[in-house]
Amino acid sequence: MPYVTLTEETAREYARANTSVFPNDAALECKEIGDGNLNMVFRIAEKSGTRSVIIKQSLPHARIDDSIAAPLDRARIESEMLVLHDRHCQGLAPKIHHYDREMYAIVMEDLSDHVVLRKGLIQGNTYPKLAEHIGEFIARSTFFTTDLGMDPEEKKVLQKSFVNPELCKITEDLVLSNPYFDAANNRIDVEIRERAEQNWQDSELKLQVMQLKEKFMTQAQALIHGDLHTGSIFVTKETTKAFDPEFGFFGPIGFDLGAILGNLILNHASQQWHMRDDAARRAAFRLYLLDTFREIWNVFDRNFRALWKQHVTTPMESNPLYLENYMARLFADAIGFAGCKMTRRIVGLAQVADIRSIPDTAVRAQAQIAVLDTAREFIMKRESYRSMDEVVETVRRYEAG
């Protein structure tokens, strides 16, 4: 149907008409639960019963931040990404019931019983399935869109649908440029100004970041989520769902790995405050975070290798040396991009609640500097780490509190 902005009433009937979730005669209620800025988000549920869905519709006439253009194409990319995630990673992303290119509307699984991972981790909750699920999610969502997991000619055509210039530019600027010079929109606490400026003088560091930026801009390795931090993952103790893939494009797989890994380290640093009153609990939780960090890589590595062995049969690609070489490069990319993601959350425009919610400026600065030092070593040493243990050792060495 042609575009029209949904209301609670029309959304309810849209959900009934466009999905087979509800019985025909179900009594439904609908509530708009989004923040109403760029998207309308409706929850439609049975009045008596347990079935429910979410409709997310993009607003074409939203008051748009200058730095976020083309909202409607972003919605198309998000919906097409979710369809692919539903195909390749069933259960690890919101299930799609229906999507409508003309309405820029996605009818999807209701995840109201989940919590955003960042919030859960700040509260000190552990999620025992997280590493298994996210490692598998990244392995499957990327493998099947590499030249190894899909036909290279079809990949080139598919790539055209995921050209995402405006949202890539946000990452290129906010993650891979601005933190490394005196950009107007950086946010740098006065206590860490000197440390931030050290990075600006550090030509070797900036060279390494620039190489990662070039990789982000030119390496069409696989269709990646593009923004897979702890705020883009819903969790319960049993389930994990990656959502909001609007930054999706064909880029380096290590960028998705780095996003989640880097954000775990940000949380790790913030526990200096959040668990300040209980050193034993803090130590145990940090162990959980570092185990999760290590396990996300291990699960990814195991799944990706299994898919490779199952699907890669062509003479050049099936060379076992190539698999080892490929995984080693993914590892280095993951650690390097983790460093970039960490740095931008300390000195860049968009920061994270883990660190920002620390009210004590001295404690906050100590955590921030631990992150910046760890991040620098991640970026500089990414190609010489031989194992996750060595990476974790770096985190430990700079651990604050």
Place this chain on the structure above:
Amino acid sequence: MPYVTLTEETAREYARANTSVFPNDAALECKEIGDGNLNMVFRIAEKSGTRSVIIKQSLPHARIDDSIAAPLDRARIESEMLVLHDRHCQGLAPKIHHYDREMYAIVMEDLSDHVVLRKGLIQGNTYPKLAEHIGEFIARSTFFTTDLGMDPEEKKVLQKSFVNPELCKITEDLVLSNPYFDAANNRIDVEIRERAEQNWQDSELKLQVMQLKEKFMTQAQALIHGDLHTGSIFVTKETTKAFDPEFGFFGPIGFDLGAILGNLILNHASQQWHMRDDAARRAAFRLYLLDTFREIWNVFDRNFRALWKQHVTTPMESNPLYLENYMARLFADAIGFAGCKMTRRIVGLAQVADIRSIPDTAVRAQAQIAVLDTAREFIMKRESYRSMDEVVETVRRYEAG
């Protein structure tokens, strides 16, 4: 105008109507000079006078080789490439008078006074401007389509127009895969079979080639010509014109450099036969070839750096360490892809007249093996060469005859 296959008569009037090359009342003559398989090529010239043009029109219903699909989109890509070359590298590619998407017709400069470089080199002719022109052509055609020489958002959109799956597949198969295993369409002279099979057993070599293949398939560095061997360059003593850019796509710059560099070495090896009767002339011509080899890189390097210094001003990209790092990687890519181009012309489906025209099987085999050995060292050592002198030393070491 809607598509219709041109004839000599309609081509003549098409040229008159769609260019301003000829005076209105000029008496024109037209002759079809193409091989008539995939393209019609017409030469339209004044009966009395010096003005002339070429019309190249793609045939939509040609008897198509299975391995060469989508001829019409290929024509679009060729014409759009030529327009960009005309803009960025004036004088170094055929001048475009007119191009017509519906007719798949390009009206371009008549280069009948030029010779194909491969033919000229086989005859032992020298072209003193070749290195200067080709170095500049590759520098300018690529720089202005990198993220350094054009707006990154516009680049991503432009990239969509140059997605070229069918022709990229030809390169992926014939250049970067088949020569390294017992592919059905390889052409391997019995005298060198054993040497060819050595490569098939060489897992380290195949790993390096696979890394170059991955780069070809995923690195959208710049809009490259894609097939810049000595058969795609027209020359006179004074002028140089790169033509036939139908393989154009966003790929690694080193692939264009490697194509011309590798083909010079193929000619170098073939002079063992072509100049067999004159050792002094052979030695001098080989010096010319190696000087040209070295100078193409040097001119490219100088031009690319000059463009960089003129145009790159953003904080991350203008880091002088990044320029050095970027050029070092281009150098390694160029040498590696040169090795791949050399190997495929010795054992692959599409070979070169330089070597193929040697009737003496023993002399030919000696040249072929010199090329394969040089190519292997190019591929394996590409990241450790510190200068063109070291590369030339490798050529010398394996020099046949």
